[in-house]
Amino acid sequence: MPLRPERLSKYRNLTRSTEIEAINLNPIQSGGRAGNYPEVVKSVLNFIDGYSTCDYCIKGRLEEIETPPLCDFHADLAEFIEMDEVRLLPGCRQAQFAAFHSLASPGDYVVIDSLAHYSTYLAAERAGLKIIEVPNSGFPYFEVSPELYAEKIEEAKRVTKKTPALVFLTHVDYSYGNLADAEAIAKVSHEYDVPFMLNCAYTIGRMPVSGRKLKADVVVASLHKSFASPAPSGILAANGEYAEKIFRKSTVKGEWSGRTFPNKEVELLGCTLPGCVVVGVMAAFPYVAERVERWSEEVEKARYFSSQLTKIEGVIQLGQTPHNHDLLHFESSSFFEVARAHPRKGFFLYDELKARGVVGVQPGLSRSWKLSTYGQSWENVKKAAQAFLEIAEKYNIPVS
Amino acid sequence: MPLSLSLDAARKLSSTIEALLTAWSLVRASAPRLILKEKEERDFVEKLLLAHRALSELLSLLGLDKQENELISALSELNPNETLLLVVPPSLMRRLVGVGIPHERVISIGGPLSAEDAKALNPHLPEEAMKGVEARLKNFWRELERKIKGARTVLFILEKAGKVDELIAKRASMLSEKFGVDVKVVYLTNLDSCVEILPRFFRRE
Numbered sequence: 001m002p003l004r005p006e007r008l009s010k011y012r013n014l015t016r017s018t019e020i021e022a023i024n025l026n027p028i029q030s031g032g033r034a035g036n037y038p039e040v041v042k043s044v045l046n047f048i049d050g051y052s053t054c055d056y057c058i059k060g061r062l063e064e065i066e067t068p069p070l071c072d073f074h075a076d077l078a079e080f081i082e083m084d085e086v087r088l089l090p091g092c093r094q095a096q097f098a099a100f101h102s103l104a105s106p107g108d109y110v111v112i113d114s115l116a117h118y119s120t121y122l123a124a125e126r127a128g129l130k131i132i133e134v135p136n137s138g139f140p141y142f143e144v145s146p147e148l149y150a151e152k153i154e155e156a157k158r159v160t161k162k163t164p165a166l167v168f169l170t171h172v173d174y175s176y177g178n179l180a181d182a183e184a185i186a187k188v189s190h191e192y193d194v195p196f197m198l199n200c201a202y203t204i205g206r207m208p209v210s211g212r213k214l215k216a217d218v219v220v221a222s223l224h225k226s227f228a229s230p231a232p233s234g235i236l237a238a239n240g241e242y243a244e245k246i247f248r249k250s251t252v253k254g255e256w257s258g259r260t261f262p263n264k265e266v267e268l269l270g271c272t273l274p275g276c277v278v279v280g281v282m283a284a285f286p287y288v289a290e291r292v293e294r295w296s297e298e299v300e301k302a303r304y305f306s307s308q309l310t311k312i313e314g315v316i317q318l319g320q321t322p323h324n325h326d327l328l329h330f331e332s333s334s335f336f337e338v339a340r341a342h343p344r345k346g347f348f349l350y351d352e353l354k355a356r357g358v359v360g361v362q363p364g365l366s367r368s369w370k371l372s373t374y375g376q377s378w379e380n381v382k383k384a385a386q387a388f389l390e391i392a393e394k395y396n397i398p399v400s
Numbered sequence: 401m402p403l404s405l406s407l408d409a410a411r412k413l414s415s416t417i418e419a420l421l422t423a424w425s426l427v428r429a430s431a432p433r434l435i436l437k438e439k440e441e442r443d444f445v446e447k448l449l450l451a452h453r454a455l456s457e458l459l460s461l462l463g464l465d466k467q468e469n470e471l472i473s474a475l476s477e478l479n480p481n482e483t484l485l486l487v488v489p490p491s492l493m494r495r496l497v498g499v500g501i502p503h504e505r506v507i508s509i510g511g512p513l514s515a516e517d518a519k520a521l522n523p524h525l526p527e528e529a530m531k532g533v534e535a536r537l538k539n540f541w542r543e544l545e546r547k548i549k550g551a552r553t554v555l556f557i558l559e560k561a562g563k564v565d566e567l568i569a570k571r572a573s574m575l576s577e578k579f580g581v582d583v584k585v586v587y588l589t590n591l592d593s594c595v596e597i598l599p600r601f602f603r604r605e
Contacts, residue, residue: 020434038425041421
C-alpha cells in the first residue's frame with residue numbers, strides 16, 4: 001500500500017552527532033566505534049550496495065572471495081586469534097547458536113558461567129539445550145572460579161549420566177567487566193573431555209586473544225562490539241574436529257528437482273555477511289591489529305578512572321579490583337540519595353554529565369551504572385572523571 | 401540541457417568525498433576537544449587540500465569554475481561604491497543583505513522587467529495577476545531610481561538557463577539608455593556562489 005510522503009519524511013536526513021559532541025562512555029559502543037578510522041568509513045561507502053562484495057564470487061562462498069581479499073582476511077583473522085577456522089556471522093549471538101546447534105543435541109546440557117550475556121541463554125534455549133549455571137562469588141567481586149566448573153560438570157553427569165555437551169565461558173562479562181581465567185576453566189573442561197567454548201565479545205579486537213593459548217575449542221566474538229566494525233558482525237571460530245562439525249557442508253537434495261548445495265555450510269545458511277559490513281570489518285583489521293598492542297594502556301586508563309570515582313563517598317567499583325578491563329561498573333549510595341530528593345530523580349546524573357559533555361551512562365540510573373573508558377584519550381578520561389567529581393561536589397557529596 | 405559527467409569527473413567527485421571523509425574521521429577521533437596533534441594535523445591538512453584540488457579539478461571539468469571566474473573577473477573592474485546589483489529572486493537579495501551587502505547596493509527585480517514579458521511567459525495570466533505585476537514593476541522602477549544615484553555600473557546577476565533571466569537580459573540595455581550607466585550581465589549556474597563572492601567585493605569599500 002502506498003504511504004503518504006509526509007509519513008516517510010522522518011526517515012530522511014538521519015544523523016547522529018554523539019561521537020563529535022561528547023565523550024561517549026557507553027560500554028556497548030566504545031569498542032565498536034568505527035567512524036574514527038578513515039579506511040573503515042571509506043570502504044563502507046565504497047561497498048554500500050547490498051551484494052557489493054560479490055562481483056568476483058566464483059566459488060559461492062564468502063570466505064573464498066579473492067577480490068576484495070576476503071579469502072586472505074579469513075586466514076589472517078584465524079591467525080590473529082590463533083584458531084584453525086574462522087567464519088563471519090551477523091553477531092556473536094548467531095555464532096553462539098550455530099556452535100550450540102552443531103555440537104549439542106536437544107536435551108543436552110551446557111555448563112555456562114552465571115555472568116554470561118542473555119543471548120547465551122537464548123541461544124541455548126533456541127538450540128533446545130538445558131543449562132547449568134556456574135555461580136559467581138557475588139558482591140562485590142562477582143568472580144567465577146574454575147573449581148566450581150568442575151562441580152557443575154559433575155552435577156550434569158549425575159543428572160544425565162553423561163558429560164555436558166559443552167562448557168561455556170564469557171571471557172569478559174558485560175555486567176562487571178571481569179576477566180575470567182579462561183585457560184584454567186578450559187583445563188577443567190578438557191579433563192572431562194568436554195569441548196570448551198569462549199565468548200570473546202568484550203575481548204577480541206580490544207586486547208590480544210589467542211584461542212590456542214586459552215585452549216579454546218570454539219571462540220565467538222562480536223565485531224561491532226569490540227572490533228571497530230559496523231553492525232551486525234561477529235566471529236565464529238573453531239579448531240580441528242569441532243570446526244569440521246560446525247562448518248559441515250550441506251547434504252540436502254531436492255526430492256523433486258534433485259538440486260544439491262554441497263559447497264554451502266549448513267550452520268551459516270550459505271552466505272553470512274556480504275556487502276559493506278564485511279568490508280568494514282576488513283578495513284578495521286589493520287587498526288585493530290595495532291590497537292590491541294596498546295591494551296595495557298587501556299587498562300591503565302580504566303584503573304585511573306576507577307581510582308578517581310571511588311574518591312567520591314559512597315561510590316564503589318564492583319568486579320575485580322584492581323580492574324583488568326575497560327568496562328567498569330560502579331555502585332553509588334550517595335548519588336542514589338541525591339536522586340531520591342532531586343526533581344529529575346535518577347535522571348539528574350545523566351543531565352549533569354551531559355551538561356559537562358559526557359554521555360553513555362544510561363539515563364535514569366544513579367544507584368549503579370556501567371561505563372567504558374575504551375579508546376578515549378587521556379584528556380577525555382580525565383575530563384570525564386572530573387565531571388563525576390564536580391557533580392559530587394555540587395551536591396555536597398564528600399570527595400576524599 | 402542535462403549535465404553530462406565524464407568518468408573522470410565522477411572519479412574526481414569520489415576523490416573529494418573520500419578525502420573529506422578521512423578528514424571527518426580525524427576530527428571525530430579528536431572529539432570533543434577537536435584539537436589535532438602533529439600527525440593528525442598533517443593528515444587533516446593534506447586531506448583537505450587533496451579534497452580542494454580534486455573539487456577544483458571537478459569544477460574545471462564541468463566548466464563551473466569559469467562562471468565563478470566570470471563573476472570575479474567582472475567585479476575586478478568595478479568599484480563597490482559605484483556598483484548596483486540586480487538580482488531576480490527576493491530571497492537572494494535577502495541572503496545577500498544577510499551576508500553584509502549594503503541594502504542600498506542591491507535590488508531584486510522579482511520577475512520580468514516588463515508587463516509584456518510577463519504576458520509572454522504566461523499568456524493566460526489573469527487580469528488580477530497582471531495588476532500585481534504592474535504594481536511590482538512600479539515599485540521596482542521607483543526603488544531603482546532611488547538606488548541608482550551615484551552608480552556607474554549596474555551588474556545583473558542572473559541564473560543560467562532561467563526563462564525569466566533570459567527575458568531580463570534582453571531588456572538590460574533599457575537601464576543604460578534610461579540612466580546612462582554601464583550594464584554588465586553575469587550568468588551563474590548556481591546562485592549560491594555569488595553569496596560567497598560578493599561580500600568580499602563589498603568589503604573593499
